[in-house]
Amino acid sequence: MSQSFSNNINSFNTFTVADDGSKILAWLSPLEPRLRHQDIQESRVEGIGEWLLQTEEFRIWCAGSGGDESDSAVLFCRGDPGAGKTYIR
Amino acid sequence: MLTSCDISSLVIDSLCDQAGGQDVAVACFYFDFAAQKEQSPTSVLGVLLKQVVGGLDEVPGEMVRAYENQKKVIGGRGPRLSDIVGMLQTTTSEKRTFICIDALDECVAGHQVKLLGSLSQILRKSPGTRIFVTGRPHIETEVRRRLAGRVTSVSVTPRRDDIISYLRAKLNEDIIPDAMDSGLEADIMKKIPDDISEMCVWLPTLGRLP
Numbered sequence: 001m002s003q004s005f006s007n008n009i010n011s012f013n014t015f016t017v018a019d020d021g022s023k024i025l026a027w028l029s030p031l032e033p034r035l036r037h038q039d040i041q042e043s044r045v046e047g048i049g050e051w052l053l054q055t056e057e058f059r060i061w062c063a064g065s066g067g068d069e070s071d072s073a074v075l076f077c078r079g080d081p082g083a084g085k086t087y088i089r
Numbered sequence: 090m091l092t093s094c095d096i097s098s099l100v101i102d103s104l105c106d107q108a109g110g111q112d113v114a115v116a117c118f119y120f121d122f123a124a125q126k127e128q129s130p131t132s133v134l135g136v137l138l139k140q141v142v143g144g145l146d147e148v149p150g151e152m153v154r155a156y157e158n159q160k161k162v163i164g165g166r167g168p169r170l171s172d173i174v175g176m177l178q179t180t181t182s183e184k185r186t187f188i189c190i191d192a193l194d195e196c197v198a199g200h201q202v203k204l205l206g207s208l209s210q211i212l213r214k215s216p217g218t219r220i221f222v223t224g225r226p227h228i229e230t231e232v233r234r235r236l237a238g239r240v241t242s243v244s245v246t247p248r249r250d251d252i253i254s255y256l257r258a259k260l261n262e263d264i265i266p267d268a269m270d271s272g273l274e275a276d277i278m279k280k281i282p283d284d285i286s287e288m289c290v291w292l293p294t295l296g297r298l299p
Contacts, residue, residue, distance in 0.1 A: 020153070021147065024148050024153060025143060027159075027165075028136070028173070029132045029139050029168075031132050031133065032136075036119045037101060037119070040094045047254040048099075049096050052096060052245060053099070057241050061221075064219065065217045071239075072241035073212050073218060073236075074236050075241055075243065076224070076241070076243070077093070077096055077097075077100075077242070078225070078229055079093050079096075
């Protein structure tokens with residue numbers, strides 16, 4: 001009897017923590033980039049830009065851990081507008 | 090065709106795939122001219138923190154306390170930038186974290202400076218954190234200035250293969266296929282990549298609008 005009572009309390013506590021957790025997350029920011037990511041992901045043509053993942057810059061950046069002074073924590077990906085913006089759809 | 094957000098979403102997906110099963114956090118944000126007002130440094134860094142914390146088993150005590158304190162005043166005040174930066178410093182030092190920010194050039198200039206300053210503070214405390222940023226070339230100087238000595242850059246222009254993949258995909262989606270014949274298709278596949286390879290194609294987010 002007392003066992004089941006304490007189980008109930010535990011599950012109640014867990015529920016409260018989870019509930020507060022989502023309130024705190026919502027309080028941190030109103031933005032929702034997940035939806036934007038999903039939209040872009042769906043319209044992306046398979047294979048396009050994959051070469052970037054194979055470049056030395058990307059691989060070194062990705063594997064780095066900030067251990068040495070030459071480490072670059074930031075990879076800036078520069079889009080060159082060149083002759084001007086071209087809109088192709 | 091090849092937009093900064095395509096590149097960002099590709100990188101994010103690849104990082105998430107690599108992370109699968111490991112104790113790694115991936116957080117991202119896409120800037121957008123059309124929503125500049127809502128994209129303050131506090132809400133952008135807040136949403137990065139939200140994604141990192143969302144992957145933890147429980148919300149850190151430090152954050153619960155900050156929330157409880159702000160809840161009591163003026164009917165619930167939002168988080169402060171300094172609190173968010175502090176919490177990001179702690180969480181990113183405890184867990185390998187990738188932060189991806191798309192189209193930083195679409196962020197209001199004043200906000201950009203604050204955001205880069207905050208990222209620099211995070212890196213000082215947590216040098217293993219990896220930050221991926223896309224943007225037009227004109228902001229590179231600012232990025233390098235604010236994140237002194239920590240930046241490598243790479244130029245992204247579509248390769249011939251990208252153009253071919255794109256054309257193939259579009260031809261496959263053609264809703265009036267009768268208008269196409271093999272001669273025309275071969276012409277398209279030959280001529281357009283030749284012409285476009287001469288130019289640099291980089292679309293802003295707005296290029297996605299019809």
